[in-house]
Amino acid sequence: MRRVLLSFAICLGANLPSNAQEGDAAAGAIVFKKCAICHAADTDTNKVGPSLQGVIGRAAGTHPDFKYSAAMVDAGKGGLVWDEATLRDYLHNPKAKLKGTKMVFAGLKDDTDISNLLAYLKQYSP
Template structure:
């Protein structure tokens, strides 16, 4: 029930599919600084977390040269793909969506920040 409530809230707040098309990549680049200690978005190098370069549309837990947690591997084995809806739910509360993930980040609480980060991840060059 909790997952349904989170998704329903995001769809309502972001305006369903039209909201996912929104977001400001430039603002997302600023918000991404919260993620940059562990992730990159513009280069294929891993840090503590995997590179997020090209993450939008990528199957979860699928980079061959990164050691994902068992929880993330199982999540990916379920066929999950990092589309805008999945990213929106995950970025709100990573540990609630993928119990047992290694990611310690508590999540972004503002739907606008989530939409902005997704816009940035979709096209980092748009932030220039």
């Protein structure tokens, strides 16, 4: 009976979703170079795009003194908050995630790059 229970527990554990892939912040700094043309993360300075300092946990379209698209503002009012899952989805294909966004970046296709970028951004978020 113990073997049956142990086997069941092992099978059950194998089917649980794993934690999101942990990223490497140093590697994420390199990925962020693609973003740095339009965004800052280490300062609260808007550029062509809004500052990404504190982006994790922030409602979409709410960084002060930045003129967002109506789609981004509406998404924030509708409850879109930037967390790891929503950022991961957005970074894969911004225009598919949020129709009407002003962001022209095509997206990151490599999940490892996204995980590393998220680790980098976490350093600058509460």
